[in-house]
Amino acid sequence: MADHVIRLPDVGEGVAEAELVEWHVKVGDLVREDAVLAAVMTDKATVEIPSPVEGEITWLGANVGDVIAVGSDLVRLKVPGEDVPVVVPSPAEIKQKPPSAKPRGEAKPMLAPSAEPSAETTEPREPPEAAPHPARRLPAHAAPARQTSFGAPRAEGLRPLASPAVRLRAREGGIDLRQVPGTGPAGRITHEDLDSFFARGPSVGRSAGLQPKTGVEELKLIGLRRKIAEKMATAHSHIPAITYVEEVDVTALEELRASLNKEKRQTLQRLTLLPFLMRALVRAVAEHPVVNSLFDDAAGVLHQHAGVHIGIATQTPSGLMVPVVRHAEALDLWGCAAELARLSEAAKAGTAQRDELTGSTITITSLGALGGVISTPIINHPEVAIVGVNKMSVRPHWDGTDFVPRKMMNLSSSFDHRVIDGFDAAVFTQRLKALLEAPALIFMESST
Amino acid sequence: MKDISCRLLVLGAGPGGYVCAIRAGQLGIDTVLVEAKKPGGTCLNVGCIPSKALIHAADEFDKAVHFASADNPFGISASKPALDLAKTIVWKDGVVGRLTGGVSALLKKAGVKIVEGWGKFRDGKTVEVETQTGLQVIRAGEIVIATGSAAVELPILPFGGRVISSTEALALTQVPRNLVIVGAGYIGLELGTAFAKMGAKVTVVEALSRVLPQYDAELTRPVGKRLRELGIEVMTEARAQGLNSKGEALIVEAADGRKKTLAADKILVTVGRKPVTEGFGLEAIDLDRDGSFIRVDDKCRSSMRGVYAIGDVTGEPMLAHRAMAQGEMVAEIVAGEKRAWDKISIPAICFTDPEIVATGLSPEEAKAAGIETKIGVFPFQASGRAMTMAKEAGFIRVVARADNHLIIGIQGVGDGISELGGGFSLAIEMGTRLEDVAGTIHPHPTRSEAFLEASLRALGHAIHI
Numbered sequence: 001m002a003d004h005v006i007r008l009p010d011v012g013e014g015v016a017e018a019e020l021v022e023w024h025v026k027v028g029d030l031v032r033e034d035a036v037l038a039a040v041m042t043d044k045a046t047v048e049i050p051s052p053v054e055g056e057i058t059w060l061g062a063n064v065g066d067v068i069a070v071g072s073d074l075v076r077l078k079v080p081g082e083d084v085p086v087v088v089p090s091p092a093e094i095k096q097k098p099p100s101a102k103p104r105g106e107a108k109p110m111l112a113p114s115a116e117p118s119a120e121t122t123e124p125r126e127p128p129e130a131a132p133h134p135a136r137r138l139p140a141h142a143a144p145a146r147q148t149s150f151g152a153p154r155a156e157g158l159r160p161l162a163s164p165a166v167r168l169r170a171r172e173g174g175i176d177l178r179q180v181p182g183t184g185p186a187g188r189i190t191h192e193d194l195d196s197f198f199a200r201g202p203s204v205g206r207s208a209g210l211q212p213k214t215g216v217e218e219l220k221l222i223g224l225r226r227k228i229a230e231k232m233a234t235a236h237s238h239i240p241a242i243t244y245v246e247e248v249d250v251t252a253l254e255e256l257r258a259s260l261n262k263e264k265r266q267t268l269q270r271l272t273l274l275p276f277l278m279r280a281l282v283r284a285v286a287e288h289p290v291v292n293s294l295f296d297d298a299a300g301v302l303h304q305h306a307g308v309h310i311g312i313a314t315q316t317p318s319g320l321m322v323p324v325v326r327h328a329e330a331l332d333l334w335g336c337a338a339e340l341a342r343l344s345e346a347a348k349a350g351t352a353q354r355d356e357l358t359g360s361t362i363t364i365t366s367l368g369a370l371g372g373v374i375s376t377p378i379i380n381h382p383e384v385a386i387v388g389v390n391k392m393s394v395r396p397h398w399d400g401t402d403f404v405p406r407k408m409m410n411l412s413s414s415f416d417h418r419v420i421d422g423f424d425a426a427v428f429t430q431r432l433k434a435l436l437e438a439p440a441l442i443f444m445e446s447s448t
Numbered sequence: 449m450k451d452i453s454c455r456l457l458v459l460g461a462g463p464g465g466y467v468c469a470i471r472a473g474q475l476g477i478d479t480v481l482v483e484a485k486k487p488g489g490t491c492l493n494v495g496c497i498p499s500k501a502l503i504h505a506a507d508e509f510d511k512a513v514h515f516a517s518a519d520n521p522f523g524i525s526a527s528k529p530a531l532d533l534a535k536t537i538v539w540k541d542g543v544v545g546r547l548t549g550g551v552s553a554l555l556k557k558a559g560v561k562i563v564e565g566w567g568k569f570r571d572g573k574t575v576e577v578e579t580q581t582g583l584q585v586i587r588a589g590e591i592v593i594a595t596g597s598a599a600v601e602l603p604i605l606p607f608g609g610r611v612i613s614s615t616e617a618l619a620l621t622q623v624p625r626n627l628v629i630v631g632a633g634y635i636g637l638e639l640g641t642a643f644a645k646m647g648a649k650v651t652v653v654e655a656l657s658r659v660l661p662q663y664d665a666e667l668t669r670p671v672g673k674r675l676r677e678l679g680i681e682v683m684t685e686a687r688a689q690g691l692n693s694k695g696e697a698l699i700v701e702a703a704d705g706r707k708k709t710l711a712a713d714k715i716l717v718t719v720g721r722k723p724v725t726e727g728f729g730l731e732a733i734d735l736d737r738d739g740s741f742i743r744v745d746d747k748c749r750s751s752m753r754g755v756y757a758i759g760d761v762t763g764e765p766m767l768a769h770r771a772m773a774q775g776e777m778v779a780e781i782v783a784g785e786k787r788a789w790d791k792i793s794i795p796a797i798c799f800t801d802p803e804i805v806a807t808g809l810s811p812e813e814a815k816a817a818g819i820e821t822k823i824g825v826f827p828f829q830a831s832g833r834a835m836t837m838a839k840e841a842g843f844i845r846v847v848a849r850a851d852n853h854l855i856i857g858i859q860g861v862g863d864g865i866s867e868l869g870g871g872f873s874l875a876i877e878m879g880t881r882l883e884d885v886a887g888t889i890h891p892h893p894t895r896s897e898a899f900l901e902a903s904l905r906a907l908g909h910a911i912h913i
Contacts, residue, residue, distance in 0.1 A: 159792075161854065161879040171786045186852035188879045 004053055006075040008068050011040060011047045017069045018042045020062045021223045025075075029057045037075055040068065041223055045354055055079035065222045162189040169194055224319045235381035238297065241414040243376045244425045246433050250392060251407045253439045273389070273409075274312070274366060275336040279442050280435040281362065281387065282308050282329045288428045291385040292361045295419055302384075302419055311360030311380055312340060314347045315367075322380060323347045324360040333443075364389065375412045384416035387432070449582050452563070454480045456782050457575055457588035459567050459728065462489020464759030464771030465594030466551050471779035473558025480586055481560050482567035482577050488548040489596050490760075491768040494615040497547060499638055501540040502618060503799055506642035513645075521838060531646055534621040569729035572752050576729075590754045590782050593742060594775065595728060597721040597760035604690040605630065605698075611691075611715045614639060623647050624713035628698045630688045632659040634798040636718035637671065641801050644678045651681045651710050653688055653700050660798060663859075664810050670841040670861050671800045678801075683708075691715075723761040738763060746789045748778050756781075770794050793876040795869045802842045805869040808857030808876050811847055820850040822882065824906025826898040828862045830913045833893040839863035844898040846882065846906050853881040853907070858899070868896055875899075882907050 011018055018040035025037050032054040039048050055077035062068050160177040162170070166189055170177045173194070180197045182189035200211065221229055250273070257271050285292045285308050293304045308329045311322040323343035328336060346352040363380040366389035377388040390410035397406035411432065415425040435441050456472050458465045461483035469481040486493055512529035514520050555562060563586065565579035575591065577584040599613040607613055617639050623646045629636040632654035644650040652659070652675070659675065659682060660668040675682055685703035692699055698710045723741050736743040736751035741763040748756045756778045759771030770791075777787045795807035814821045827843040828834035842862030848855045858872040875885060885903035890896045897912075904910040 163878045164790075167790055171788065171790075174786070184879075185883070186849075186854045186879065186881050 002079050003058070004055055004077045004079045005073050006037065006049075006051065006077065008040065008070050008072055008074045009049065010070050011042055011045075015042045015070065017067050018047070019067050019222070019226065020064055021046060022064060023060060024048075025057050025060075027057050027060060031055065031057060031077070041227075046223070049074065051075075051077070053077065053079050065220045065226070160189055161187055166191055166194060173198060224321075228319050231381065232378055235378050238381060239379050240417045241376075241379055242417045242420075242422055242425055243412060243414045244422070244429050245374050245410055245412045246429050247408050247410050248433045248436050249397065249406050250409045250436060253436055254392075254407050256439050269334060269337040269341050271333070271337050272340075273392070274340055274364065275333050276436065276439060276442065277364060277387070277389065277432075278310055278325065278328050278331075278336045278340070279333055280432055280439075281310065281364070283435055283442055284428055284431045285362070286329075287431060288424065290420060290424065291415065291428055293384050293419065294361060294382045295384050295416060296382060297418070305361045307361070309359050309361045311363035311383075312344060313363060313365035313380075314344045316348045316350070318350070321347045321352070321357060322360060322363060323352055323356050324358065326359065362386070367391075373410060377412060377414045379414050379416055384419050385428075386414050388412040388414070449579075449584050451585040451587060452480060452561075453587045454478045454561070455589045456480070456592065456779075457482065457586055457590070458592045458594055458775075459575065460489065460594035460596055460759075461487035461551070461555075461562070462594060462596045462759060462771065463491045463768040464596070464775040465489065465592065466555060466775075467772040468592050468594065468758060468775030468779045469560040470554050470558045471776045472782060473555070473560045475779060475783040477779070477783055479558075479560045480563055480588065481555060482563045482565065482575065482586070484564065484566045486548045487551045487555065487562070488544075490598075492547050492551065493544060494618055496768055498540050498544055498618045499614070499635075499642075500799060501543050502536070503638060503642045505536045505539070506645040507801075510645035531623065533623050533646065537619060537621055540618070567728055569732045572733045572755055590756065592748075592775070592778055593728075593730075593750070593755065593757040593761055594759050594771070595724040595761050596771075597723050597766050599717070600720045600722050602630065602688065602717055602719060605688060605715065605717055607717070609695065610712060611717060614716070614718055617643075617714070617716050620714070625649060626710070626712050627651070627714050627716060628653065628710050628712040629716045629718060630698075631717065631719040632656075632682065632684075633662070633718055633720065634660060634800065634804075636716065637675070637800045638798065639716060639718070640680060641675070641678065644680050645801075649679070651683065651712075653683050653686045653698070653710075655685065655687055657684050659684075660800075660804070663798075663804060663806060664812055667804055667806065667810075667845075667859055667861050670802050671798070671804065674801045674841065721760065721766055723763075725761060747781055747787065748774050748789065765794055765796060767794060767796060791877070792879075793873040795873045797866045797869055799866065802839070802861055802863045803866045804859075804861045805865050805872060806857075806859040807869070807872050808855070809847055810857055810859060811845075814847055814856060819856065821856075822848045822850050822853065822906045824848075824882070824902040824904065824910070826901040826905055826910065826913060828895065828898060830901075831893075831895060831898050833895050833897070834862070836893070837863060844868075844902045846885070846899070846902040848882045848903075848906055853883060855880050855882060855885065855903075860898070862895060862898075865895065868899065871896065871899065 008018065020038060021041045022039040024039070025031055031037065031051045033052065034050045036048045037051050039046050057075060058078050059076035061073045061075060068074065160180065161182060162177055167177065170180065175194070175197060177189055180189050180193055183193055184190045253273070253276055257273065257276065261271055289304050292308055293302050295302050307327050310325045310328045312325060314321050314323055323346065325331070325336060325339045325343060331339060343352065343356055346356065360380065360383065362383055363386045365377050365386060369391060371389055371391035373390055375388045375390060377386040379386050388411065390412055392407055392409040394405050395408040396403040397408065411429060413425070413429055455478040458469045458479065458481045461481050465481060466487050469479050472479040491497060509529060509531050512526060515524045515526040516528045563577050563579060563584055565577040565584065567575045567577045570576050572591070573587055575586045575588065577586060599615070601607055605611050614635050623643060625648065627640065627643050627648040627650045629640045629650065629652045632652045636652060637659060640650045640652055658665060658668065659672055672682070683700060683702060687701045689699040689701055689707070691697065692709055696711065698712050698715050700708045700710055702708050725740065725742065733752055733755065735755065742750055742757040742761050744750055744757050744762045748758050748762065750757050758774035758778055760766040773791060774789070777789060780787045793807045795805060798804040809817065811821060811823050823845065825843050825845045829840045834840045842860065842865065844860040845858070846855060847857035855875055858875060860868060882903045885900060886907055888900065890900040901910050901912055905913065
């Protein structure tokens with residue numbers, strides 16, 4: 001038997017470290033070649049690390065949630081064969097899972113998106129020596145010993161299991177054993193179980209009513225949640241933001257939207273409010289290009305982009321993600337709608353590609369019916385502006401002589417106050433308001 | 449006679465009644481126990497105890513007979529033994545006398561007042577007792593009915609003359625030459641085996657298709673084999689038709705429908721027992737019934753407030769140890785303790801040859817209850833201790849839930865296995881799993897190792913088989 005060390009391979013993208021998000025094996029498991037050992041997560045993607053050889057796992061180099069440097073020892077195995085220690089970086093390719101990192105404000109890819117190395121293009125490297133094939137047959141997947149687990153919750157109508165002494169104590173204490181969870185073998189109720197039941201007090205212990213809970217569950221932030229936490233902390237600590245709220249009368253917009261949807265062709269996407277907002281944003285940005293910028297505060301350089309790449313904050317099952325509608329300035333209303341639908345679907349399904357999750361220059365955040373009255377959006381660092389959409393509702397509006405019902409909606413937008421003055425923020429927002437209240441302006445050729 | 453007032457009155461001094469009275473006395477309850485005969489009831493006087501004495505004497509005699517024959521493997525030779533059953537009965541009566549005397553002493557020590565005589569309900573709070581010195585009226589706060597059970601009589605074979613019940617069988621001073629037993633339940637087989645060992649020609653008539661029909665066939669097979677070895681003829685699916693005209697033989701309709709006449713010096717009828725619910729004024733208080741039994745709840749309360757019932761009068765299983773546990777419980781309830789019937793295991797034993805012990809669910813019962821099981825059987829043929837006793841018949845069987853290995857039934861058949869019944873019962877009452885028994889050292893060399901091995905076998909890794 002030979003010892004074999006697998007190191008964290010270069011998972012592409014020039015990253016120096018990755019976070020371990022999942023072990024697929026444990027010490028003692030037999031794995032065969034190509035069996036997945038672990039999953040690591042970079043800023044961009046979750047990458048599975050396969051085993052280049054077959055053998056028995058003897059050591060794991062990190063815990064889930066640890067950040068590991070590329071090249072450091074990840075796994076040690078015992079492989080059948082001569083007794084020579086072998087060190088192998090795991091082949092770096094690697095089934096790429098849907099990226100689950102939220103690529104908020106990664107400056108580099110936007111500066112040189114085409115030069116970015118991609119994990120997909122990295123050739124798998126052969127292990128330095130052919131893996132010997134032992135006579136022993138190994139299971140297709142690492143097969144951890146099955147653990148028989150007892151103590152499942154009692155099935156309905158099943159007698160609580162307890163010794164006569166426990167039953168007597170419970171009866172004398174006025175406790176119905178059916179309400180006492182049993183921690184013993186086969187769910188047996190022990191004296192300790194009774195002690196803890198008594199300790200909760202007779203008043204709460206005897207009924208299934210309200211009971212105080214004292215436990216604290218420790219949930220380690222891993223994967224996407226940890227990325228979100230880091231990005232939010234960066235954005236909030238770096239950017240002195242100003243949030244400006246304005247209300248917008250969207251009655252005309254809604255009428256237009258309704259009639260467009262009514263006449264829509266089958267092949268076209270049903271329109272929501274967002275494509276209109278995206279188009280309005282393109283218009284407003286043309287007049288106030290500073291809001292469509294990335295601020296490299298370390299270098300003191302503001303990168304003002306010509307293209308409008310709109311990030312759309314999207315709630316997915318694994319957390320907040322921001323898919324990007326690229327070149328919104330080159331998409332018409334229907335194009336925006338189709339791209340928006342496709343990307344949010346992909347993000348929710350976890351199939352969005354990495355470049356679909358990076359490269360935004362300005363972001364829209366909308367919670368639809370949950371949008372509330374006012375929000376204080378966190379800017380998607382290193383962008384300088386984010387437009388928040390609040391809930392639309394019918395409100396009375398004074399038209400000079402009467403109160404009339406109008407469909408009103410607030411926009412809560414945050415700006416990086418280091419590069420955008422309050423005045424500019426207000427002017428930009430007022431322009432957005434004007435465009436949305438008179439939607440014809442959005443579609444006028446070369447309006448000013 | 450001056451009326452007596454007391455807090456608790458117990459009607460019947462069998463195992464249920466006397467235990468109830470002793471426990472009540474211990475708890476400081478002012479208790480009166482009414483009994484027409486000696487304390488101890490059926491169990492001590494005409495049941496468990498005397499039958500076990502007789503069975504033991506018969507076993508001893510059987511050994512002597514065995515030693516006198518040339519084919520015993522131990523190299524023992526002895527002359528042909530003789531049995532004076534009258535002397536055996538005197539010894540048995542001595543054992544019974546010591547025990548009933550002991551119970552009387554315990555009752556006295558506990559401060560229980562015993563009123564001898566036949567008690568009758570006047571109402572739910574009052575009992576009249578016909579004593580030797582006159583009618584004694586007793587008023588009680590609470591009353592426990594512990595009147596027990598009696599042998600069932602067949603209308604075509606009324607007790608009397610040659611037709612006897614187990615009570616008379618335990619008092620015979622001569623071994624009958626031809627003994628016919630009607631009913632192959634445990635009482636009939638225990639006594640039939642004893643009398644066969646003492647030299648009687650025994651024929652057992654059973655209406656069902658096999659002996660001990662309340663136990664599964666696997667469990668009773670060693671008993672049936674031993675009955676044949678002892679020369680006991682077992683007629684299954686046969687029906688007693690009554691005595692012949694001379695009253696000296698039993699006419700039986702055999703399984704094939706043919707009538708057979710069985711010459712009989714004694715005809716022992718053991719077709720079951722029925723609750724005693726007549727003759728003590730029960731009609732005066734009109735309690736709810738459960739068939740012929742008195743209906744009780746999980747605290748042994750009858751349908752009348754302040755009236756409890758315990759023991760055989762409350763239903764199956766009609767076993768002394770169940771009555772005792774009920775009696776103890778009721779005394780504590782009367783004393784104000786919180787108690788309710790929550791027993792899981794009530795083991796049953798047949799003192800046949802070999803003995804049978806069973807508690808919890810049999811494999812069939814578990815299956816019928818929809819429980820998936822793991823079953824382990826260990827035969828005594830593989831037990832060193834059984835070999836050294838030259839008694840290798842039988843086995844121990846453990847029935848456990850397949851999902852969590854909780855032991856839900858233990859049965860066994862084998863020589864002396866009754867002594868393992870307490871351990872089996874403890875295992876079930878404590879809620880042990882197969883792993884608990886498998887992880888417990890059982891002393892070597894004993895028959896109890898078969899329990900360990902059966903549990904291991906259910907887990908798939910028995911050592912000695």
